[in-house]
Amino acid sequence: MTFPPNRPTILIVDDTPGNIQILAQALLRDYEVLVSTNGPAALELLQAGHRPDLILLDVMMPGMDGHEVCRRIKADPATWNLPIIFITARDAVEDQQFGFNLGAVDYITKPFEVPLVLARVGVHIRLQQKSARLEKLAMLDGLTDIPNRRALDDLLDRECGRAARDGTPLAVLMIDIDHFKAYNDHYGHGVGDDCLRRVAHTLGAELHRPGDFLARYGGEEFCIVLPHCDTAGATQIAENLRAAVAALAIPHAHSSAAVHISISVGLCSRAIGPEPDCGPALLAAADEALYCAKRQGRNQVVGGKADSVIV
Numbered sequence: 001m002t003f004p005p006n007r008p009t010i011l012i013v014d015d016t017p018g019n020i021q022i023l024a025q026a027l028l029r030d031y032e033v034l035v036s037t038n039g040p041a042a043l044e045l046l047q048a049g050h051r052p053d054l055i056l057l058d059v060m061m062p063g064m065d066g067h068e069v070c071r072r073i074k075a076d077p078a079t080w081n082l083p084i085i086f087i088t089a090r091d092a093v094e095d096q097q098f099g100f101n102l103g104a105v106d107y108i109t110k111p112f113e114v115p116l117v118l119a120r121v122g123v124h125i126r127l128q129q130k131s132a133r134l135e136k137l138a139m140l141d142g143l144t145d146i147p148n149r150r151a152l153d154d155l156l157d158r159e160c161g162r163a164a165r166d167g168t169p170l171a172v173l174m175i176d177i178d179h180f181k182a183y184n185d186h187y188g189h190g191v192g193d194d195c196l197r198r199v200a201h202t203l204g205a206e207l208h209r210p211g212d213f214l215a216r217y218g219g220e221e222f223c224i225v226l227p228h229c230d231t232a233g234a235t236q237i238a239e240n241l242r243a244a245v246a247a248l249a250i251p252h253a254h255s256s257a258a259v260h261i262s263i264s265v266g267l268c269s270r271a272i273g274p275e276p277d278c279g280p281a282l283l284a285a286a287d288e289a290l291y292c293a294k295r296q297g298r299n300q301v302v303g304g305k306a307d308s309v310i311v
């Protein structure tokens, strides 16, 4: 079954099929529903990549109880932020407190009233959606609408780990718009902002492989992460980017590098299997190559000679 992407998904974990049936029936009108009749099966669903927007978790189950399931979900970096509502017949204050301390967002006691369950689920789903939107906004650059520095740091960290595990190459490009301060000074900040947006859009449009990632690094600097990309590939992409920005033909009467807006690119790549924490070193090496490109007259690509060396 394929789920339409705009309906939130609720995972119900309960060892009593009757409970699952009542809950699922009530929830199916507004949500996609996944069910498990025991803790290990629920954890397996999550391990297989399912990411429900909310989990309704029975506390009393034979074998692994709901508290243990919750503990494991919260201990896994891939699932720790999934909201969990405990459903249980144990309504003593200490029991509820115990559940909240494990990281649950709410507590529903049995026998439950379906309209109240729906109301609570609705509240938590809306909260979840709002925080997901905020999280996304916090990762975007407001001016260019592309990922920001924080998003880059997160992604680079993940990609370095992946490249180290898989023994695959990884390349980083640092890009700087040539004489952008002079451009801003002479054409004004509004025109400068427009230029940043056009360059960002052009760089993004030149990246065709699914894992390629572009971020605004700050000011007039951009950074691109190219997984599965060796030096030759990265150099080709960098030259394509330089040509694409030149083809915009945005006049720049105060640049020593060209008569139009141009970019300098520094690149660094690791041939196979970098260390999992090599992100900062890759950035620093690409940045050094970028400075070299600037020193040599700008509007050019530098780096990529020492394929497996990080300075």
Ligand SMILES: [Mg+2]
Binding pocket: 014, 015, 016, 058, 059, 060, 061
């Ligand atoms: Mg039970």
